[in-house]
Amino acid sequence: MVIYRPLTRSELPDDTASLARYLVGKLVVRELPEGIASGRIVETEAYVVGDAAGHGYRGMTPRNRSLFLDAGHAYVYLAYGISYMLNVSSEMPGVGTGVLIRALEPLEGIAIMRHNRGIERLRDLARGPGRLTQALRIDRSLDGLDLCRKGPLWLATDSRESDEMGESVRIGISKDADRLLRFYVKGSVFVSGSKSLNG
Template sequence: MTYRRLARSELPVDTAALARFLIGQVVVRETPEGIVSGLIVETEAYVVGDAAGHAYRGMTPRTRSLFLEPGHAYIYLAYGLSYMLNVSSEAAGVGAGVLIRALEPLEGVPIMQRNRRTERLRDLARGPGRLAQALEIGPWADGLDLCEAGPLWLARGDQTPGDIGEGVRIGISRDADRTLRFYVRGSPFVSGPKSLNT
């Protein structure tokens, strides 16, 4: 497959708008074994002033990447178990981001299967922890410019994603009723219970 890297100028400088825009775009991971990629089918926005967002209390050494200009990776470890891939989303100095929740595998499926220790295509990158494991994303990627050449970057999808649903975010307790989750309706690769994906 041939991918065209997303330019920063294409990214909306607004967190909710970016979360919606990223549906149907592609995450590309370059590994020594080859390209691994997936179509983004689910995102969550953590907007400015969002009590559920890591930037809520201001910049810290841990959250510095959320305050970079749009299109940088912010990686954190959730519950001591799984890494999460986020994309910084506002002007430099303003902290906010988009969590990439799920991918539809495109390329490098055998690599994903090895990393995830499962053959099931549907379960390779359905959920943010599985996604990071499938693509071997860890702390090394924090702060990477996803609009530049490197081991992890964003590419433009070559087709429209279809009907995009909106709903509440998953697994949070603060600001939990905000409709800031976006997903491709009907995609088997979207995470969460079916009741949230109608």
């Protein structure tokens, strides 16, 4: 059993890129009727102020309003009509920036994740943003949730020292695509993306 505590809002850096770095090594905890499923964050992407690739770039809409909440809230959206994406709002209320959680190293509830994903291979359970939301059964019903308190979905720490971190350009975007705003654990087999990005 993993022992962890919720992250407090006061612990979160108030800059989006700093939060993206900070969240690498922290945990995502999902409480489900059949038990707890959790994973260590091994990859994030920052979508910063003035970022043309960010969903908040053109202002608040009914779809993205959770991105404009105080730091530490869930912004969940459906990408390409296929996969849900889990983001963490990252700055002051009204700013509209966030951190995409791109990949997890599964820790607890692995049988639950395997059932949700319909696969056995541990490495592929949560390697990529759509896979991790499927593994943890995250959908729009969790949009706007406060991730800094225990509940159906929350962020945690187990006080483990973070591993060596790499950075690269973000994956699958066309606007502001050259910015080094993707952060990942070097050498982790649970990180998504190509080998050239993860050197």
